[in-house]
Every structure is written in structure tokens, then in C-alpha cells.
Amino acid sequence: MLRSISLCFVFFLIGLGDAYPAIRTWDGGGSDANWTTAANWEGDVAPSANDDLVFPATAAQYNMNNNYLILTTFRSIRFDGGTYTLGGNLFRLTHGMNVAAGTQTINTGVTLSAAQTLTAGQGATLTLLGLSIGNFATEISGDGLIGIGLISGSGAVTKTGSGAALILAASGFSSPISLLNGILIVDANIPNSTVTVNSNTTTGFGLSGLGGTGTVGSTNVIQGGISAGSISSPTGILTISGGLTLSQNGAFACKIAGTTPGSGGYDQLNVLGPVVLNDSLLAPVPWDGFVPSVGDEFVIINNDGSDPVSGTFLDLPEGAIFAGPLNTAFRISYVGGTGNDVTIRRVPRASFDFDGDGKTDIGTYSGTTWSVRRSSNGQTVQTPFGIPTDIITPADFDGDNRTDIAVFRPSEGIWYVLNSATDTVSIDQFGANGDIPVPNDFDGDGRADRTIYRPSEGVWFQFRSLGQQYYAAQFGLNGDTPLVMDHDGDGLGDLAIFRPSDGTWHFWLSTTNSYLAFPFGQPGDLPVAGDFNADGKTDIAMFRPYADPAFADFYVLISGTYDYYGVAWGVPNDVPVIGDYDGDGRSDIAVFRPSSNDWYVLRSSGGFDAVTFGNINDTPIPSAYVR
Numbered sequence: 001m002l003r004s005i006s007l008c009f010v011f012f013l014i015g016l017g018d019a020y021p022a023i024r025t026w027d028g029g030g031s032d033a034n035w036t037t038a039a040n041w042e043g044d045v046a047p048s049a050n051d052d053l054v055f056p057a058t059a060a061q062y063n064m065n066n067n068y069l070i071l072t073t074f075r076s077i078r079f080d081g082g083t084y085t086l087g088g089n090l091f092r093l094t095h096g097m098n099v100a101a102g103t104q105t106i107n108t109g110v111t112l113s114a115a116q117t118l119t120a121g122q123g124a125t126l127t128l129l130g131l132s133i134g135n136f137a138t139e140i141s142g143d144g145l146i147g148i149g150l151i152s153g154s155g156a157v158t159k160t161g162s163g164a165a166l167i168l169a170a171s172g173f174s175s176p177i178s179l180l181n182g183i184l185i186v187d188a189n190i191p192n193s194t195v196t197v198n199s200n201t202t203t204g205f206g207l208s209g210l211g212g213t214g215t216v217g218s219t220n221v222i223q224g225g226i227s228a229g230s231i232s233s234p235t236g237i238l239t240i241s242g243g244l245t246l247s248q249n250g251a252f253a254c255k256i257a258g259t260t261p262g263s264g265g266y267d268q269l270n271v272l273g274p275v276v277l278n279d280s281l282l283a284p285v286p287w288d289g290f291v292p293s294v295g296d297e298f299v300i301i302n303n304d305g306s307d308p309v310s311g312t313f314l315d316l317p318e319g320a321i322f323a324g325p326l327n328t329a330f331r332i333s334y335v336g337g338t339g340n341d342v343t344i345r346r347v348p349r350a351s352f353d354f355d356g357d358g359k360t361d362i363g364t365y366s367g368t369t370w371s372v373r374r375s376s377n378g379q380t381v382q383t384p385f386g387i388p389t390d391i392i393t394p395a396d397f398d399g400d401n402r403t404d405i406a407v408f409r410p411s412e413g414i415w416y417v418l419n420s421a422t423d424t425v426s427i428d429q430f431g432a433n434g435d436i437p438v439p440n441d442f443d444g445d446g447r448a449d450r451t452i453y454r455p456s457e458g459v460w461f462q463f464r465s466l467g468q469q470y471y472a473a474q475f476g477l478n479g480d481t482p483l484v485m486d487h488d489g490d491g492l493g494d495l496a497i498f499r500p501s502d503g504t505w506h507f508w509l510s511t512t513n514s515y516l517a518f519p520f521g522q523p524g525d526l527p528v529a530g531d532f533n534a535d536g537k538t539d540i541a542m543f544r545p546y547a548d549p550a551f552a553d554f555y556v557l558i559s560g561t562y563d564y565y566g567v568a569w570g571v572p573n574d575v576p577v578i579g580d581y582d583g584d585g586r587s588d589i590a591v592f593r594p595s596s597n598d599w600y601v602l603r604s605s606g607g608f609d610a611v612t613f614g615n616i617n618d619t620p621i622p623s624a625y626v627r
């Protein structure tokens with residue numbers, strides 16, 4: 001009796017041992033690449049069904065063939081590194097796949113037999129030829145890259161982790177998709193799969209969002225972003241079947257690399273169903289070095305049917321003009337295209353443009369009050385702001401394509417900015433007495449950065465609006481004149497100085513991160529700058545006034561070609577006030593005559609204009625950076 005009980009117990013233990021999966025580690029030591037070859041595994045023991053499989057970073061061979069019976073079930077697979085390629089028969093998994101490192105390619109189908117997670121660690125890549133998830137919930141996780149060639153099933157898919165995932169194609173796939181972190185690119189046609197973007201790690205577009213060139217179902221961007229384009233085609237058209245809703249914490253990042261929607265052009269959301277914009281963020285992103293020309297129009301949301309767009313993007317009502325990156329500006333419409341599409345059109349962006357109409361406004365500063373005659377309607381607006389010892393620093397600090405009233409107070413080293421977008425005042429301590437303010441957009445986000453040049457040290461100090469980053473660079477000597485310029489036309493401000501002692505210009509170019517210098521001018525000249533040929537590059541010019549009209553007063557050197565010409569326009573004691581007064585994208589030569597408060601503008605389009613505006617001892621605002 002006791003012997004019978006003992007034998008039963010032994011058999012029970014044997015059965016219990018077989019119920020637990022073994023961990024089998026590949027070493028590739030066999031004469032072939034087959035999984036069933038025992039010599040390919042540590043201990044020369046091949047795996048059994050339901051075992052955990054481990055593939056180390058180093059092995060004798062990395063090409064493998066699954067020659068187990070089709071749809072044999074394994075518990076889990078882990079790659080610790082290396083570059084493995086697996087072919088052969090389809091197989092099942094019950095507890096997921098983890099790629100800790102390396103680049104791994106599964107050239108066969110994987111079927112999930114339970115809810116589980118696919119993970120790729122930071123710097124790792126997992127490529128799956130085919131993935132069948134059945135009706136099981138599936139999580140795509142990790143900080144690496146996971147690519148799925150063909151997906152099928154109906155279980156819910158959740159994207160987590162800061163990495164990226166690509167769904168290239170689908171068959172019989174109708175799963176709802178939740179994007180909680182990272183990037184998901186959909187090139188597949190899955191019109192019955194609803195998508196919810198709700199990243200809890202970013203605000204606005206950040207680094208989390210949906211993209212692709214395929215078709216998805218109804219899409220709701222609660223927090224995070226949406227774009228278009230794929231890995232092989234950074235710009236593209238993403239079709240949304242069932243409608244699009246963008247919440248206040250959602251964003252549309254529209255990459256622009258050309259003038260037509262799709263590959264090689266610009267991003268477009270093709271929406272079948274309602275479009276709802278709840279004060280979400282719109283961010284046009286120039287791509288691949290492309291800068292749109294004035295007048296170029298982009299249908300960024302192609303809204304089907306005749307239903308109107310509901311709501312607007314943040315602070316962008318119908319017809320609003322806003323600043324874009326790389327010194328661009330756009331006008332938005334929600335009734336563009338066929339009458340209910342969202343379009344943006346590139347419009348001129350002018351310096352000293354307080355009303356956002358793309359034209360420089362005539363204006364003066366009395367020492368306490370700003371007086372601006374708006375070119376959009378001819379009205380004069382007076383704004384008390386500043387004290388007599390302040391240095392005026394007008395620029396677009398908030399990115400709404402309108403110049404903001406601003407001053408730098410040397411005695412305190414403080415910037416005071418009246419933001420036109422919100423009608424609020426920003427106060428920032430950045431600088432010291434003796435510093436020269438030179439605001440410019442050095443990070444390409446469409447907003448001027450608070451910048452000072454310290455002559456005593458020849459150092460530039462920048463507080464960049466993108467990411468709130470500080471930057472310092474030694475460039476210049478005491479006695480040099482700093483200028484607000486983008487000499488290479490890449491939309492990023494360049495460090496630029498004029499050296500009066502020898503009439504030379506010096507640049508640190510942001511495009512090539514290189515130094516450029518050449519002579520143009522002579523001691524006593526006033527350096528001025530503007531884009532006189534509308535090529536997007538700031539040209540240099542000198543103002544050397546003569547009483548004799550036979551002599552030129554302005555000398556202009558065109559950037560890139562270095563052609564130069566002279567223009568007789570002005571007399572001694574005039575103040576140069578370069579600006580785009582006619583809105584054609586080209587800077588106009590102009591002077592302010594303090595003795596009579598007259599403005600004389602030689603417009604590049606529309607001819608000569610003369611205006612009396614200002615009072616005695618006023619400072620003309622467009623001369624803010626003439627020193």
C-alpha cells in the first residue's frame with residue numbers, strides 16, 4: 001500500500017515538472033539553422049512546446065529556421081542583442097516577445113494566443129512579417145522601434161513607451177487603437193479601427209502622436225499630436241474615416257516640403273466625416289529645407305462633403321495671420337479649398353508690423369509713449385509703455401505675426417514685453433547695464449528670442465523661447481555693432497556684427513555653422529539690414545547721407561550673389577528706417593527726417609510715398625536696431 005502511494009507521488013512530481021516551461025537559450029552551435037536541432041541550444045537540448053526561448057547577444061549563427069510543426073506554441077521569446085533573422089513555420093506565443101537590444105527580424109507569422117506585450121528596448125528594432133492578435137488585447141511597448149508588416153485580428157491594441165511602431169498593412173483588422181505614448185505610424189487600410197491619442201507624458205504635440213499614409217477610423221486626439229507621412233515618405237496624406245476631433249491639448253503638426261499634398265509635398269489629413277477643432281494647436285513645420293513662397297496655399301485638412309469645420313485652432317479665427325517657423329507667416333481659412341477645407345496661405349512677414357497685415361507700420365516712440373499708424377486701416381494707436389532711459393526692442397515675441405511693443409531697461413537688465421496675442425506684459429531679467437539688445441529668432445520657432453550683446457566681452461547671450469534654453473557665444477569685439485540678421489536665409493538668426501574701425505562685416509552662419517567675413521563700408525557709415533530682393537536672406541546695406549543728390553546715400557549688397565547698387569535717398573541727419581511698407585516681401589529704402597517729422601519711403605512696389613508723422617525728439621520705431 002505504501003509503495004503504491006510512493007509511486008503515485010513520484011509520477012505526480014514528474015507530471016508537475018513537465019507542466020512548468022523550461023528556458024532554452026540559443027547558441028547556434030549546430031550544423032544547420034533549425035530550431036529542432038539540439039546542438040543549436042545550450043546543453044544540446046532543443047525546446048519543447050510552451051518553453052521560453054532566449055537569444056543572447058552573441059551566438060555562432062544568427063540566421064534561424066523554425067521547423068517545428070506549424071503553429072507550435074511557445075511561451076515567450078526574448079532577444080538580448082545581436083542581429084537575428086528567423087524564418088520557417090508560423091508559431092504561437094502566450095506571454096509576449098521582448099527585444100532588449102539589437103535588430104531582430106521575424107520573417108514568418110506570429111499568432112498570439114492570449115493578451116500579451118511586444119516590447120523593443122531603447123535602440124532596439126523588431127520587425128514582424130505578420131502578426132495575428134485574434135481577439136486578445138495587445139500592448140506595443142518600449143522605447144525602440146517595432147514594425148509590423150501585416151496585422152489581423154480584433155483585440156484592442158495599445159501603444160505605450162516612448163518608441164515608435166509601424167503598421168504597414170492589414171487583413172481583417174478592426175481593433176480599436178489607443179496611443180498612450182510614443183509614435184504610431186499607420187500605412188495600412190484599417191477604416192474600422194478607431195484611434196484615440198491620449199499621451200499622459202506630453203502636452204500639445206510633444207513627442208507623442210499618430211502619423212502615416214494609410215486609412216484609420218474615427219480619430220480622437222485628446223492629448224498628443226497627429227501628422228501624416230511615413231518612414232519612407234516623411235510627408236503624406238493620412239485618411240480618417242469617421243471624423244476627426246482635436247481637443248485643446250491636441251495638435252496637428254503639418255510638415256511642408258513642397259506645394260502638393262502627399263509624398264514630397266506637404267502633410268494633409270483627408271477626413272471623411274465631421275472635423276472638430278477645440279482650440280487645438282496648429283504647427284506648420286518646413287521640411288527638408290523647403291521654405292514656401294509668398295502666395296503658396298496648402299489644403300492641410302481636406303474635409304469631405306459640405307459639412308463645415310466645427311471650431312478653430314488655438315487663437316486662429318477665420319482669416320487670422322500667424323507666424324510660422326523659419327521666418328514664415330500664414331493666413332488660415334476654414335472655408336478654403338472646396339468651401340469647407342482648412343487652408344493656410346503663406347503671406348509676407350514684415351518687421352515692425354504691429355497689425356499683422358504683412359506691412360511695416362510707420363511709428364514713433366516719445367520716450368514714454370508708442371504711436372503707431374496701422375497700415376491696415378490708417379488709424380493711429382498710442383500706447384504708454386516705457387521710460388526715457390529704456391531701449392526700444394520691438395519684435396514678435398509671442399509668434400502671432402504682430403510686432404510686440406517691448407523695451408529693455410539697462411539700469412535693471414530687464415525686458416518688458418507687451419504681448420499682442422494676449423495683451424499681457426512679460427517681465428524677464430536677462431542682461432545688464434551696458435548690454436545691447438538684439439532680439440532675433442535663433443531657434444526657428446517663429447518667436448523672437450531675448451538676446452543681448454555684451455560689448456565689454458564680445459559675447460552674445462540668448463534666452464531661446466523654444467525649450468527655454470540659454471545660449472552664449474563669443475563673437476565680436478568691443479566697439480562692434482551687433483545686427484538683427486538672417487544672412488543665410490534658413491529662418492534662424494545669425495550672429496552678425498559690423499566693425500566700424502575697418503568697415504568689415506562678420507557672420508556666424510547657422511546653416512553651415514561656419515564663419516564668414518568681408519569688407520563693405522567705411523568708418524562713419526550706418527549699417528542697416530533688410531531683404532531687398534525677397535529671397536529670404538537678409539542683405540547688408542550702408543547709409544552714408546550726402547547733401548548732393550548726385551551721390552548715393554544707400555549702398556546695398558545682395559546676399560548670395562554679392563551684387564551691389566547705390567540709391568540716392570536722403571540728406572545728412574536723416575534716420576534710415578528700412579522696412580517692407582508695401583507688403584511685397586522686399587525691404588523698402590526709407591528715411592525719417594527729424595527736422596520736419598517727415599517719412600520718405602521708396603517702395604519697391606507702388607512708388608514713392610511721403611508721410612508726416614511724429615513729434616520733435618521722437619525716435620522712429622523702424623530705426624530701433626540702427627546704431
